[in-house]
Structures are given as C-alpha cells and as structure tokens.
Amino acid sequence: EAQVTQNPRYLITVTGKKLTVTCSQNMNHEYMSWYRQDPGLGLRQIYYSMNVEVTDKGDVPEGYKVSRKEKRNFPLILESPSPNQTSLYFCASSGAAASYEQYFGPGTRLTVT
Amino acid sequence: AQKVTQAQTEISVVEKEDVTLDCVYETRDTTYYLFWYKQPPSGELVFLIRRNSFDEQNEISGRYSWNFQKSTSSFNFTITASQVVDSAVYFCALTNSGGYQKVTFGIGTKLQVIP
Numbered sequence: 001e002a003q004v005t006q007n008p009r010y011l012i013t014v015t016g017k018k019l020t021v022t023c024s025q026n027m028n029h030e031y032m033s034w035y036r037q038d039p040g041l042g043l044r045q046i047y048y049s050m051n052v053e054v055t056d057k058g059d060v061p062e063g064y065k066v067s068r069k070e071k072r073n074f075p076l077i078l079e080s081p082s083p084n085q086t087s088l089y090f091c092a093s094s095g096a097a098a099s100y101e102q103y104f105g106p107g108t109r110l111t112v113t
Numbered sequence: 114a115q116k117v118t119q120a121q122t123e124i125s126v127v128e129k130e131d132v133t134l135d136c137v138y139e140t141r142d143t144t145y146y147l148f149w150y151k152q153p154p155s156g157e158l159v160f161l162i163r164r165n166s167f168d169e170q171n172e173i174s175g176r177y178s179w180n181f182q183k184s185t186s187s188f189n190f191t192i193t194a195s196q197v198v199d200s201a202v203y204f205c206a207l208t209n210s211g212g213y214q215k216v217t218f219g220i221g222t223k224l225q226v227i228p
Contacts, residue, residue: 048216058216088156107156
C-alpha cells in the first residue's frame with residue numbers, strides 16, 4: 001500500500017529535550033516536505049526536499065532541522081524544543097516536484113511543556 | 114512571495130444546499146499550480162484537485178466543481194447538494210514550477226453541513 005508514515009503519532013516532551021520525528025514514504029517520491037498546522041494559521045511549510053541531499057527552507061524553518069540521506073526518509077529534528085513548537089506536524093511527499101499532488105502522513109501531535 | 118487567501122474561516126449550510134469556498138492567490142510566477150485538499154474530522158489530508166496556470170477550464174467531479182479565473186486570481190470550489198460527509202476543513206494551496214518549490218497553503222475554510 002502506498003503510504004507516508006510518521007512516528008511517533010503523539011509526543012509530549014519538555015523544553016530543551018532534543019527529539020526527532022521520522023517520516024518515510026514507499027512511493028519512490030523525490031519531493032518531501034514538513035508542515036505544521038496551528039489553529040487559525042492553516043498549514044505552514046517548515047522545510048522541503050527536492051531530492052537526496054537537497055533541502056531548503058519553507059516559511060517557518062526556525063528551530064527545526066532536516067536531513068535527506070535516503071530518498072524514502074525525511075526526519076524532522078527539534079534540537080531544543082520550545083513550547084511555541086507545540087503543534088500538529090504533517091509530513092508529505094509528491095512525485096517529481098511540488099507541482100504534483102502531495103500524499104500526507106497521518107500527523108504527529110507534539111506538545112512541549 | 115506567494116500568498117493564498119481563504120477569507121471564509123467557517124461556513125455552515127443545511128444539507129442539500131450548494132456552497133462555494135473561495136480561494137484568492139497571489140504569485141509573480143507565470144507558471145504555477147493550484148490545489149484543493151480536504152481534512153475531515155478524522156484529521157487526514159486528502160488531495161482533491163490540481164490545476165496548472167495554463168489550464169483555465171472549469172472542472173466537475175460529481176458534486177464538486179472548480180472555477181479557475183486568472184483574471185481575478187481565484188480558484189473557487191463549489192459543492193452542489195451538500196451532504197453531512199462534506200463537513201471538513203478545506204485548504205487551497207499554491208506552488209510554482211521554478212527553482213524553489215515552496216508550497217503555500219491558505220488558512221482553510223471549515224465547512225459544517227447540518228442535517
């Protein structure tokens with residue numbers, strides 16, 4: 001089954017404790033992206049990757065890191081999480097570029113206390 | 114910079130009514146792509162439609178239709194004879210086809226269909 005998986009689905013952590021949210025897709029997609037969803041703000045792009053070792057900032061990259069060492073994986077790293085990073089996070093992938101439809105993961109609800 | 118505006122944050126309609134969700138976009142690119150996604154109460158995001166900037170034909174898929182007008186920079190979505198299952202948050206999104214490939218979403222329109 002074609003899918004995007006994210007782990008964990010739910011996470012409660014404390015300020016400053018490094019965490020990684022994993023994202024994996026099995027569709028051989030080149031484009032992958034991370035978004036955060038906040039009430040009243042919609043979906044905002046954090047980082048995206050057009051291929052292995054090619055990443056770029058979205059609109060809200062501060063406080064996040066990403067890496068793309070393999071085509072299928074695109075982890076999101078919060079090296080020192082803060083309460084304002086409490087949000088619902090979605091990973092997505094699409095065929096060759098952002099101009100194709102995106103397939104979204106189920107979301108990760110992160111709470112930073 | 115690109116921008117997507119969904120001015121209607123919440124809409125309520127009675128079942129079987131028609132409803133139109135507005136989407137206005139801004140971009141300096143001549144080649145761009147517009148999308149609509151649906152997020153039902155269960156939370157997943159589901160692709161509905163993709164349209165490129167050179168294709169202004171309206172599209173109909175069952176009870177759903179989309180009206181793309183470059184002259185007004187709008188890509189509106191109409192649901193005909195709404196049903197309770199249409200209750201969801203609907204997002205409009207924009208991207209280009211150039212060197213950078215940011216995707217910009219609107220803030221979404223929450224549609225509630227009342228039985």
